Amino acid sequence: MSGNSNKTKHVIRGNFKTGRKTLPSGGNEVISTRVGYLPPLKAPPIRKRKDMIPERIYNFQVPPDPIRANDIKKYIHAEVVVVGAGIAGLSAALSAAEAGVKTILLEKMATVQARGHDNAFIGSRLQEKLGIKIDKDEIIRNLMRYGANKPDQRLIRMWAEGSGKTADWLLDMTDAAGLEVIINHYPPPPAFNNATEYYPQYPVTHHCHNERLIANCLLDNVSKKGVVTYFRTSAKQLLRKKKDRITGVIAQNAAGEYLQFNAAKAVVLCTGDYGNNAEMMAKYCPQSSYLASMIPTSTGDGHMMAMWIGAVMEPGPHTPMIHGPAGPLLSSAFLQVNLLGERFQNEDVPIQSNVNAVERQPGGMIWQVFDSKYPEELPYHGIGLGKIIIATEKVQHDVAKVAIMADSIVELAVKMKLPVETFKATVKRYNKLARSGKDLDFGKRPDRLSPVDSPPYYAGKSGYSLLAVMGGLNVNQKLQPLDKDWNVIPGLYLAGNTMGNRFAVDYPTMCPGLSHGMAIHFGRIAGLNAVSQK
Numbered sequence: 001m002s003g004n005s006n007k008t009k010h011v012i013r014g015n016f017k018t019g020r021k022t023l024p025s026g027g028n029e030v031i032s033t034r035v036g037y038l039p040p041l042k043a044p045p046i047r048k049r050k051d052m053i054p055e056r057i058y059n060f061q062v063p064p065d066p067i068r069a070n071d072i073k074k075y076i077h078a079e080v081v082v083v084g085a086g087i088a089g090l091s092a093a094l095s096a097a098e099a100g101v102k103t104i105l106l107e108k109m110a111t112v113q114a115r116g117h118d119n120a121f122i123g124s125r126l127q128e129k130l131g132i133k134i135d136k137d138e139i140i141r142n143l144m145r146y147g148a149n150k151p152d153q154r155l156i157r158m159w160a161e162g163s164g165k166t167a168d169w170l171l172d173m174t175d176a177a178g179l180e181v182i183i184n185h186y187p188p189p190p191a192f193n194n195a196t197e198y199y200p201q202y203p204v205t206h207h208c209h210n211e212r213l214i215a216n217c218l219l220d221n222v223s224k225k226g227v228v229t230y231f232r233t234s235a236k237q238l239l240r241k242k243k244d245r246i247t248g249v250i251a252q253n254a255a256g257e258y259l260q261f262n263a264a265k266a267v268v269l270c271t272g273d274y275g276n277n278a279e280m281m282a283k284y285c286p287q288s289s290y291l292a293s294m295i296p297t298s299t300g301d302g303h304m305m306a307m308w309i310g311a312v313m314e315p316g317p318h319t320p321m322i323h324g325p326a327g328p329l330l331s332s333a334f335l336q337v338n339l340l341g342e343r344f345q346n347e348d349v350p351i352q353s354n355v356n357a358v359e360r361q362p363g364g365m366i367w368q369v370f371d372s373k374y375p376e377e378l379p380y381h382g383i384g385l386g387k388i389i390i391a392t393e394k395v396q397h398d399v400a401k402v403a404i405m406a407d408s409i410v411e412l413a414v415k416m417k418l419p420v421e422t423f424k425a426t427v428k429r430y431n432k433l434a435r436s437g438k439d440l441d442f443g444k445r446p447d448r449l450s451p452v453d454s455p456p457y458y459a460g461k462s463g464y465s466l467l468a469v470m471g472g473l474n475v476n477q478k479l480q481p482l483d484k485d486w487n488v489i490p491g492l493y494l495a496g497n498t499m500g501n502r503f504a505v506d507y508p509t510m511c512p513g514l515s516h517g518m519a520i521h522f523g524r525i526a527g528l529n530a531v532s533q534k
């Protein structure tokens with residue numbers, strides 16, 4: 001055996017080199033350590049199993065027959081061709097056009113696509129004006145930790161270091177268009193202290209009332225820069241001879257005609273995610289493959305086209321973005337019970353983590369329960385995605401509209417159709433823990449243990465939805481896809497949800513709007529890089 005097991009004494013000496021800390025004693029310290037089994041120091045090989053079950057080959061993995069030259073109705077020439085007029089593609093097309101090259105944008109729908117309202121950037125002039133200072137390294141560390149160290153830290157750093165400039169670029173346009181952009185939940189309520197949060201929250205969210213306004217603003221600028229956008233034109237196949245550069249893309253218009261778009265410099269693929277492709281979900285995101293996507297256009301077209309010419313998908317399982325309004329007060333940390341009437345978790349978790357627990361409850365549904373004190377309690381329930389921090393008139397109106405209301409816990413249980421005695425016992429126990437200020441069952445912090453004891457009582461039922469899948473293709477830091485031998489595929493760039501290695505495990509909500517923030521930032525970088533393609 002080549003391992004050993006010895007009790008050894010080590011002397012640690014103070015290090016007196018400038019800038020290095022000495023030990024607290026300032027001198028020598030003796031520590032005892034038992035050296036356990038050590039494997040041989042020779043690097044072990046990766047032992048691959050011999051009885052591995054062959055992977056199923058799905059239809060989408062089989063490249064289609066090339067579209068024949070005879071079937072091409074028209075040839076159109078540009079220097080850069082961007083596919084997908086979502087938030088990433090619009091940014092890519094605009095930055096390519098701003099750099100002075102002839103750019104064409106293809107979109108399979110009749111108009112641009114966007115949803116939501118949050119965009120995460122660090123170091124914008126808006127943040128600077130508000131005096132917001134953010135430790136980029138801390139965010140990078142936390143994003144890496146949340147992703148179990150699987151994302152490519154170099155890509156995360158690119159966003160952290162560069163997105164402030166991208167934000168200013170965007171703010172120039174939104175300001176000119178008269179769109180209001182604010183930093184959401186800033187300043188936070190006085191009760192909020194990031195240092196005491198289990199899940200941190202950063203003031204990075206550039207919030208616009210509706211992301212479609214941002215997309216339309218980008219489209220206006222794209223058009224002003226002379227980009228021709230072909231709507232209802234769906235990209236079908238990339239053009240590549242053997243290992244050569246990508247030279248263009250063949251697309252199909254609404255009349256069913258094939259158009260060949262030749263790109264003298266590069267093609268940028270920004271076709272969004274693949275959540276609406278059942279086969280791709282089964283292969284790359286099986287844990288969420290039972291869920292219907294909220295984005296109908298997310299059929300993975302770009303991922304597939306790139307894989308047919310040699311690009312490689314990042315390892316799975318990929319990261320689903322799944323959110324659930326935990327109830328009428330969204331992800332605020334009020335009591336939750338499952339359909340058995342039982343409490344099942346510390347409710348003080350981000351919206352995506354909450355879904356993970358809810359998904360594992362009977363029926364995958366839960367109830368959020370609170371009482372008439374909720375307007376006073378909301379400011380103590382944290383900030384971030386899905387948090388309501390002020391009970392505005394609208395919030396109170398919405399709560400009254402969607403929640404079940406009752407004057408007693410028994411009446412509430414009956415209306416919720418829960419086992420009355422179990423629910424009564426759950427509420428009684430929760431109130432006891434809340435009054436004692438110590439959550440012996442799940443360890444929720446005392447200021448978020450809001451007792452349910454002041455009628456009227458409220459409850460709202462909720463499940464969750466698949467918004468997008470954040471898995472994509474392997475890329476380098478120029479945002480070029482890589483083949484199975486890690487060689488660059490020249491003439492092709494990726495941005496938005498076609499690009500991989502940004503997220504793993506779960507979509508992190510510590511920076512609300514990270515998906516858009518990255519799509520806009522990497523879209524801009526991909527557009528600029530496409531321009532400099534030789």
Ligand SMILES: Cc1cc2nc3c(=O)[nH]c(=O)nc-3n(C[C@H](O)[C@H](O)[C@H](O)COP(=O)(O)OP(=O)(O)OC[C@H]3O[C@@H](n4cnc5c(N)ncnc54)[C@H](O)[C@@H]3O)c2cc1C
Nearest residue numbers: 084086087088108113116117118235272496497513515516
């Ligand atoms: C309800 C909802 C709210 C959300 N809110 C937020 C939020 O506030 N902040 C946030 O960061 N994220 C949010 N997201 C997630 C976010 O929308 C996506 O992750 C993000 O839009 C990705 O941008 P994208 O440009 O990569 O893709 P998309 O916005 O999906 O754009 C891709 C575009 O490519 C087009 N396309 C696809 N295939 C082809 C083809 N073959 N030829 C031509 N065109 C093609 C599509 O039609 C689409 O226009 C939300 C998602 C949902 C469902």
